[in-house]
Amino acid sequence: MRVSDSSSSIKLFLFMLPFILVGVFISLLGPNASTWSFVSVSSPSSTLSDGGFGGRVSSISDFKHGGEGLLVVAVDPHGKVENAISDDTAFNHSSAPSFSIQAIETLQLYNQSEEISNVSKFLPNKAPMNESYVPQLTLRQQRKFSILDRTEAILRQARAAIREAKNGNRSQDVDYVPIGPMYHNAKVFHRSYIEMEKEFKVFVYEEGEPPVFHNGPCKSIYSMEGNFIHAIEMNERFRTRDPEKAQVFFLPFSVAMMVQFVYVRDSHDYGPLRKTIIDYVNVIGERYPFWNRSLGADHFMLSCHDWGPETSASVPNLYKNSIRVLCNANTSEGFNPSKDVSLPEVNLQTGSIEGFIGGPSPSRRSLLAFFAGGVHGPIRPILLQHWENKDQDIQVYKYLPKGMSYYDMLRKSKFCLCPSGYEVASPRIVEAIYTGCVPVLISDHYVPPFSDVLNWKSFSVEVQVKDIPKLKEILMSISPTQYIRMQRRVGEIRRHFEVHSPPKRFDVFHMILHSVWLRRLNFIVHNDQ
Incomplete structure (x- = not known):
């Protein structure tokens, strides 16, 4: 019985031996011969660059021209700032899905977890003659999307919604609906503002x-x-x-x-x-x-x-x-x-704008232009040289005469002169706007506030320093009808310069935030890890 058992074991061993040898042979050659291909899912950073603006924004009016002028910048952690490739995919659809639907679809993508799955196995029935068969595996690694990716996706959807607004219907708003030539593109600004409030x-x-x-x-x-x-x-x-x-x-x-x-x-x-x-x-x-x-x-x-x-x-x-x-x-x-x-x-x-807001109608403004202020910087001496005590219609003072109210003079004047001092900015611009006086910006190299949204040429006068001697001629060339329009527009955009505590929608605090928001829409942060 024992001999029979031993004989059976030997036969079983001899029968299994070829299979064991083949297994050992494959295990020795397999790792060297196999081909492993890892395919990464495109990161949202690169995906977002496909829907970028395509140039840098200098004015929200750029949206009127298809948004060109916005630069999407990819910034990596190794110290290199790059332009992202952009083909405006998201903005060229004639009828893109609504913002909310696109956002939901995008966020569903981010719920995928990181996994490695075998996506293809090619197992031929028979190996070619004289060749050992080695299974070939192609593995796909799905990337886990980060919170930064989610942030960039939300910004991309906001860009698409803003772009769509240039040809869409005007947004509804219980507080204020921007409209008129004071804005480069009122509909685009309003939609951008709404997206800012949401996101x-x-x-x-x-x-x-x-x-x-x-x-x-x-x-x-x-x-x-x-x-x-x-x-x-x-x-x-x-x-x-x-x-x-x-x-x-x-x-x-x-x-x-x-x-x-x-x-x-x-x-x-x-x-x-x-x-x-x-x-x-x-x-x-x-x-x-x-x-x-x-x-x-x-x-x-x-x-x-x-x-x-x-x-x-x-x-x-x-x-x-x-x-x-x-x-x-x-x-x-x-x-x-x-x-x-x-x-x-x-x-x-006084820490408040109370008492400084408002002024009379154009018909009650008897003075053509007014300025009072110290002789700071290179521009004001030129202004005083040409206009101090030179003309009753343009009253320019280094020091305001005793008994004369500065704010009363602003409210009497059709135009308020706002020359730069040591630096280009001047509080006189906002003072003019508060009192309903059309501001006259006398400066070189100055970018007025919120110029990406506001069309300053519609409610102010810009005078180059070299044209100070022609100041009266320039102001007199503005017809009464045009002046009335400009003065009315000053009153309409005043809300964007008002300071409130707590802040109110569309006031100066929100306009500052909106300006930062626009610039954040301008670039993409890559998380290249």
């Missing part, structure tokens, strides 16, 4: 201590610094405490407060201010991944102080990449209208 989220870094950080003047010529910082930090609609949900990141320092508390008076040394900003950016760069991820492109600062542009140059990427919201919007000093935001200079002497 825009700002993360405010909590690092830093007052008075330099999270603080700013609210009752001076630099009042927009303090007002904006306070408004954004108290805002529940736009501020998010979760940085992963933010499209932009705010650096909450006040240059005006740095000048007051950090700068050594009369030292002419920017060093302490520069060091303060460098140290702050280094801190947030070490604590968070967001600055280094985009090289600062999705970050913004805000300054109404004359030294805002100078201090921003302390950090090269802040100057070159970040959105700088500046009163001193001087293109000859590095202000870039496609990236930076022109901030209106509002002199809130």
Whole structure:
């Protein structure tokens, strides 16, 4: 019985031996001969670039021409800023799905989990003669989409909705519907504003201590610094405490407060201010991944102080990449209208606009033009040289005569002269708008506030410095009918320059945010990891 069992075992072993040898042979050759192909799903960053604007925005009127002029920028973490390839796929559909449907479809895509699945096996019935058969596998790796990808997808849908608005119906709004020649494209602006209200989220870094950080003047010529910082930090609609949900990141320092508390008076040394900003950016760069991820492109600062542009140059990427919201919007000093935001200079002497708003009708304005102010910078001396005490219709003063009210003079005048001082911006522009006086911008290289939305030529007069001697001729050439139209438009756009606490829709706070929103729509942040 034992012999029989042994014989059976030997026979079974001999029968199995060829199979064992073949298995060993395949296992030895298989890894070297097999072909493994990993195919990555296109990242939303590259997908989004297909639907980008295709150029940089200089004006929201660019949407009238198919949105050309918007540049989609891809920023990778290795220090390289690139133009993203764009074919405007999302915008060329004659009838694209609604924003909500597209957003749902996109977000469903992000619910896919990362997995590696075998998508094809080619198993021939018989291997070719004299060749060993090796199974060939093609593996597809599906990428897990990040929160950044989701953010960029939402922005892409907003771009598509804004583009669609240029040929669509006017949006409904219970508060205000922009309309008229004061806007480059009123329908596009309104849709963009609505998309901002739905989607825009700002993360405010909590690092830093007052008075330099999270603080700013609210009752001076630099009042927009303090007002904006306070408004954004108290805002529940736009501020998010979760940085992963933010499209932009705010650096909450006040240059005006740095000048007051950090700068050594009369030292002419920017060093302490520069060091303060460098140290702050280094801190947030070490604590968070967001600055280094985009090289600062999705970050913004805000300054109404004359030294805002100078201090921003302390950090090269802040100057070159970040959105700088500046009163001193001087293109000859590095202000870039496609990236930076022109901030209106509002002199809130009492911290409120109460008592400064409103003025008489055109028929009750007896004076052609008015200016009173110190002799600052290169332009005002030229203005005073040609017009001080020279003409009763154009009253220009270095110092306002005793007993004469500055605001009464604004309300008496048809045109209010707004020459640049040491820097290009002037609070007189907003003062003119508040009192219903048509502003006359006398400056070179100045970009007026919200120029990407507002058509300044429809409600203001722009005079080059070289044309100051012809000032009266220029103003008199405007017909009474045209002046009445311009003056009425000043009253209609005034809401965009009003300061409210808490902020109201379409006021200056929201217009600043909208300007930042437009620039964030301008580029794509890649998460190339």
